[in-house]
Amino acid sequence: MHKILISACLLGEKVRYDGQHRLLDHPAIERWQREGRLVPFCPEVAGGLPTPRPAAEIRQRFPILVNSRDGQDFTPAFLRGAELALEVARRDGCCCALMKADSPSCSNSRVYDGHFSGTLVEGSGLAAAELMRHGIAVFDETQLAHLIDFIAAQTSCAA
Structure with missing residues (x-):
């Protein structure tokens, strides 16, 4: 059975920076959860950040710098969370991940611009990038x- 790494906030866990969740209420999620296929994970909490915590954005890519509006450097925690996301996905045999959009850890396609302007730019969060880099x-x-x-294609290939 193929497992799916999933952002813990999408399952209703209050792990977001603001202490909230972003519960994703969908029959497929409910079914996968009943089947034991979901592996909840929050890279930021796993990396050592508290909940709640200041919002953070990727300030620059090379070298990587993730900080809060007031300049707190969260880079080490974000990098550690990305490493742990890959470790957990591999350990639990995850074929894919369902992650939170627009997150500096979890987004697969766009993140905030690093200036706390509310502007989204093309790019991925650190954990998502690490997962994608490893296939x-x-x-x-x-x-x-x-x-x-x-998932349907994975299941039919495995049959």
């Missing part, structure tokens, strides 16, 4: 239909 497909909650198709 693990990453989807966000806006791409759930694509994830469902991906």
